Amino acid sequence: xxxxxxxxxxxxxxxxxxxxxxxxxxxxxxxxxxxxxxxxxxxxxxxxxxxxxxxxxxxxxxxxxxxxxxxxxxxxxxxxxxxxxxxxxxxxxxxxxxxxxxxxxxxxxxxxxxxxxxxxxxxxxxxxxxxxxxxxxxxxxxxxxxxxxxxxxxxxxxxxxxxxxxxxxxxxxxxxxxxxxxxxxxxxxxxxxxxxxxxxxxxxxxxxxxxxxxxxxxxxxxxxxxxxxxxxxxxxxxxxxxxxxxxxxxxxxxxxxxxx
Amino acid sequence: xxxxxxxxxxxxxxxxxxxxxxxxxxxxxxxxxxxxxxxxxxxxxxxxxxxxxxxxxxxxxxxxxxxxxxxxxxxxxxxxxxxxxxxxxxxxxxxxxxxxxxxxxxxxxxxxxxxxxxxxxxxxxxxxxxxxxxxxxxxxxxxxxxxxxxxxxxxxxxxxxxxxxxxxxxxxxxxxxxxxxxxxxxxxxxxxxxxxxxxxxxxxxxxxxxxxxxxxxxx
Ligand SMILES: Nc1ncnc2c1ncn2[C@@H]1O[C@H](COP(=O)(O)OP(=O)(O)OP(=O)(O)O)[C@@H](O)[C@H]1O
Ligand SMILES: [Mg+2]
Numbered sequence: 352x353x354x355x356x357x358x359x360x361x362x363x364x365x366x367x368x369x370x371x372x373x374x375x376x377x378x379x380x381x382x383x384x385x386x387x388x389x390x391x392x393x394x395x396x397x398x399x400x401x402x403x404x405x406x407x408x409x410x411x412x413x414x415x416x417x418x419x420x421x422x423x424x425x426x427x428x429x430x431x432x433x434x435x436x437x438x439x440x441x442x443x444x445x446x447x448x449x450x451x452x453x454x455x456x457x458x459x460x461x462x463x464x465x466x467x468x469x470x471x472x473x474x475x476x477x478x479x480x481x482x483x484x485x486x487x488x489x490x491x492x493x494x495x496x497x498x499x500x501x502x503x504x505x506x507x508x509x510x511x512x513x514x515x516x517x518x519x520x521x522x523x524x525x526x527x528x529x530x531x532x533x534x535x536x537x538x539x540x541x542x543x544x545x546x547x548x549x550x551x552x553x554x555x556x557x558x559x560x561x562x563x564x565x566x567x568x569x570x571x572x573x574x575x576x577x578x579x580x581x582x583x584x585x586x587x588x589x590x591x592x593x594x595x596x597x598x599x600x601x602x603x604x605x606x607x608x609x610x611x
Numbered sequence: 612x613x614x615x616x617x618x619x620x621x622x623x624x625x626x627x628x629x630x631x632x633x634x635x636x637x638x639x640x641x642x643x644x645x646x647x648x649x650x651x652x653x654x655x656x657x658x659x660x661x662x663x664x665x666x667x668x669x670x671x672x673x674x675x676x677x678x679x680x681x682x683x684x685x686x687x688x689x690x691x692x693x694x695x696x697x698x699x700x701x702x703x704x705x706x707x708x709x710x711x712x713x714x715x716x717x718x719x720x721x722x723x724x725x726x727x728x729x730x731x732x733x734x735x736x737x738x739x740x741x742x743x744x745x746x747x748x749x750x751x752x753x754x755x756x757x758x759x760x761x762x763x764x765x766x767x768x769x770x771x772x773x774x775x776x777x778x779x780x781x782x783x784x785x786x787x788x789x790x791x792x793x794x795x796x797x798x799x800x801x802x803x804x805x806x807x808x809x810x811x812x813x814x815x816x817x818x819x820x821x822x823x824x825x826x827x828x829x830x
Pocket of ligand 1: 396402
């Protein structure tokens, strides 16, 4: 059994319950994310991965349980929700950049307007971050002038510039052409190496294995299995996990010798 | 065609045109603000006001401007609110235009979509900041064509102002016809002056639309 280190707790999800009408999507789910940890969530389509991430920053209301960030409850409708959300960075599958603003304005909007930081200071940081992800020449471009990979890197910088305590990634490469997937994954890998705390939903198993400190396998809105990447990918315990992992491997049976 | 009649009466029409433009644009300005206010109330789902807005929009869209003007001009003094003809014209146009503007903004806001809103919220922007910096700028651009169409529609509606004895273009034409029976000349002048007001607005509108389309953010 792999051992999970125990530094400070950043995010605590306890007994979370989420339903759309009669349809239960997340059921009694508990998960703790610690400082500097990278947790990867995998699972079949429709198992509730996106819903889980959206419950964490209260884009969705829940029907039971709670989410705490550094001990503070994240509650839909609470007065300090915008402040708490500033500490939870989220990157979406479809980027969701603001199309009427340049790359730089996209990044600077929330730090300046929501956090009240100084424009000059934010601009400097934004440009440094853009440089880091190879987009220094795109600061004054509009989103429509960027490739998918560039848009997603911009979205990551936008989240980073808020200095969040945790970053949530929801299948951020799913909408990208294959040749752009790598440039985005490398940015995320770089963040992991910097010790950022992250919760990553992905369908890229190689990447999951490389980046994860801990893998959580979600099925039908529950945690079905969790463990270190080695445990989970090499020795999955449950039948469901085995079946899920099998969908990513292709094998060809040895050719039958030709019979005449 | 009696050219002398035309040339002697041009100043009269010019004066009337100025009045029409003045009241027209004042009314449209108030209509825009009213429409914006209505849309913000609907968007923010403010409990009681939201109902009031729904009632107002139905009332405003389904009654002719003429009747609305009569109500304001003859009705309000009965309950002790005094209005002069000009204020009444502005109010009537604003009452009619507010609902059209609100509908234009609403379709713009709906086209922006929930994902943009969530993106802004996830960055920690407040509701008001989200509306101001993310939703409205995009909604304005999307609703520009409907907005321009409304402005032109409302300017044309000003032709019923004469009913509350405002000396606008229509009033002047009717007056001259009544006095001199120069129907052709009076109507020709009327048409020309309306075109003089509306053509530049149309042109400006299509330039605005084109600019916004080219700035077209899309994806
Ligand atoms: N707004 C909604 N209304 C009703 N049902 C919803 C809504 N959003 C999601 N669901 C349902 O909740 C379940 C979980 O959806 P979710 O998007 O979280 O899955 P997912 O694990 O992210 O899937 P994928 O890998 O395809 O992105 C699905 O069965 C979906 O049909
Ligand atoms: Mg999903």
